[in-house]
Amino acid sequence: MQDSFFASTRKRKRSNQPSDRTKNTVAGNATTAKPRRAPKKKDESDDEADGPSTLADMNLEASEAESSEEEIEETAAEKRVRLAKAYLDKIQHDMDEDLGGFDAADLDRDLIAERLKKDDDEAAGKIHRRIADKFDFTSIDDTKIRSCRLGRGNNQTVTAVVLADNGQFFYTASKDGSIIKYDTTTLKKLHTFPGGRKGAKDYIGHTQDILALALSSDHQYLASGGRDKLINIWSVKDNTHIATFSLHKDAVSGLAFRKGSNQLYSASHDRTIKLWNVDERAYIETLFGHQDQITAIDTLSRERCMTTGGRDKTARLWKIVEESQLVYRGGVTTKDADGSERILYAEGSLDCVAQIDEDIFVTGGDSGAISLWDINRKKPLFSLSAAHGLNTTHSESEGDIDTPYWITALACIRYSDVFVSGSWDGFVRVWKLAADNKSFQQIAQIPVQGVVNSLQIKTTFPSKRTILVIGVGQELRLGRWLRVKGSKNCAKVVELPIKKSSHPIENVPV
Incomplete structure (x- = not known):
């Protein structure tokens, strides 16, 4: 009886050549051939017919070819x-x-x-970089703050700046309708898209104040929007005009490209947000909900955006896929410090917003307060009143009057604990989030003379430099009543130095 240990589980292939016995039978008398054996059923074993009958018939040395043919099956749990x-x-x-x-x-x-x-x-999409303590803000002085003037004929206020993710160049826009491209390292002017005369027809570009700029994360498109109700799309590589979108019924006040995509969000004073597919040069849809002019917009990688609605005192999170929105009520009040219920300053308008990560964002407005929000809570986690101090003006009838400096611009290093704010008090202030993300405190201030209308701060890749670009003007981005003496219309560039004992900061992957 054959030992089961030596039984082979592999089926041997039958030879296609006839055996010697078959040849002899065919050549001789076919009637003498033994009757053909009936085929076995599929569930029967072939060991007896095909397997080795003796130990000598077995090859105990497995070849490499046979072992390579055998595949090892891996279950999902093992994987x-x-x-x-x-x-x-x-x-x-x-x-x-x-x-x-x-x-x-x-x-x-x-x-x-x-x-x-x-x-x-x-x-x-949550905060995963705690980098605020890595910067050496004590080494920043006037010599480390570089300025680039707009040049002759460009004496209008800078209203918007946008920095490339790789840190090689940035753009500025102003109230004369022009856009200028600069080299970040040398501050050399690389290209200029000039503005046209107000009311000019068929002009390629803007003919009124530019209020917003946005740059796609692949550095392919630059978008600009202004009071002329137009959105212009420009080629970054070729420095040419590509397309014009003209569906808004009022000034375009905010633009934002979705991170990792060429989907564009635009906000307008007509109280709507519009979605565009820039690759296809196509309009997608319109979002309604704000009750006043939309003043700012921001977005990250998810298909959603965050906006502020000016004097409706709301911030709204728009979930595009779910076709829904979440409303966050502002209206922060600053009460008297002596414990009384007397309200000193009340928030009348939300003017700027910055998304730190997918769950946390900050807002600022005309009350001078900066508020930290979580998307899962309807009220701010933390609010700091008069974040940029008080502006004292003298009145003959009432004496000295203190009013808070408005928060005119906000920006953050994405997915980190650092954000910056601007006003016209003479400083750009740097803030650090607490470890529990429920409060923040000031860690530095950078001297800047003039009205800070726009901010961009990024850790560039692959150079791992943290660059802050500041758009400065003599008047507010959305108004002309304020004039700051001694200020100039320019863009300022500051590279935040890293402490010698700290490792370089990693960039956020797109």
Whole structure:
């Protein structure tokens, strides 16, 4: 009887050549051939017919060719375990490089837990970079703040600035309808899109104040919008005009490209938000809800955007896919410090917004207060009154009158604990979020003379430089009643230095 140990589970292929016995039978008398054996059913074993009958018939040495043909099936659970082990090995390798090759046994388990949490927050679009303490703000002085003048004939207020993600160039826009492209390192003027005379027909460009700029994350398109109700799309590479969108019925006050996409959001004083597909040069849809002029708009990578509605005192989160919106009521009041209920300053308008991550954003307005919001709460997590101080004016009838400096611009380093704000008090102020993301405090101020109408701050890639671009003018972006003495219409560039003991800051992947 054949031992089951030596039984082969592999089926041998039958030879297509006839055997010697068959040949003889065919050549001789066909009637003498044995009757053909009936075929076996599929569920019957072929071991007896096809398997080796003796030990000599077996090849106990498996060849490499046969072993390579056998495929090892992997279950879904085993695959997850294998990928998890590979992921942890990669984390261990990265930490060994950062910590100088420490042995794994010497590493604290909290380091791995912290890295896992960071990766999870990054995937969810939450804050995962705590970098505020890495900057050396004490070394920033007037010599580190570089200015680029607009040039002859461009003496209008700078209303908007936008910085490329790679930090190589930036754009400025002004009330004369012109757009200027600069090299960030040398501040050399690279190109100018001139503005046209007000009321000019068939002019390629803007004929009135430009109020907003936006740059796509792939550095392919530049979008500009202004009081002439137009949105112009420009080619960054060729410095040419591509298209004009003209569906808004009032001034275009805000523009934002969705991160990682060429989907454009535009906000207008006609109280609507419009969506555009720039690749197809097509209009998508219109969003309604604000009860006053929309003053600012911002967006990140998800298909949603955040807006402020001016004197309707609301910020709104627009969920495009769900076709819904969340409303956040502003109207922050500053009461007397002596404990009485007397209101000193009340928020009458929300003028600017900046999304820090997918869940947290900040707003500012004419009350001088900066408010920190969570999208899951209807009231601010934290509000700082008179964030830029008080402006004292003298009246013959009432004496000295203190009014807060408006918050005219906000910007942040995406997915980090750093954001900046501007007004006309003479400083751009840098703020740091608390560890629990429920409050913030000032950590630095950068001297800037004039009205700060626009801010952009980014950690560029691959140079890993953190650059702040400031648009400065003599009057407000949306008004002309304010004049700051001694100020100039220009753009300022500041590179935030890193402390010598700190590692370079990593950029956020698109």
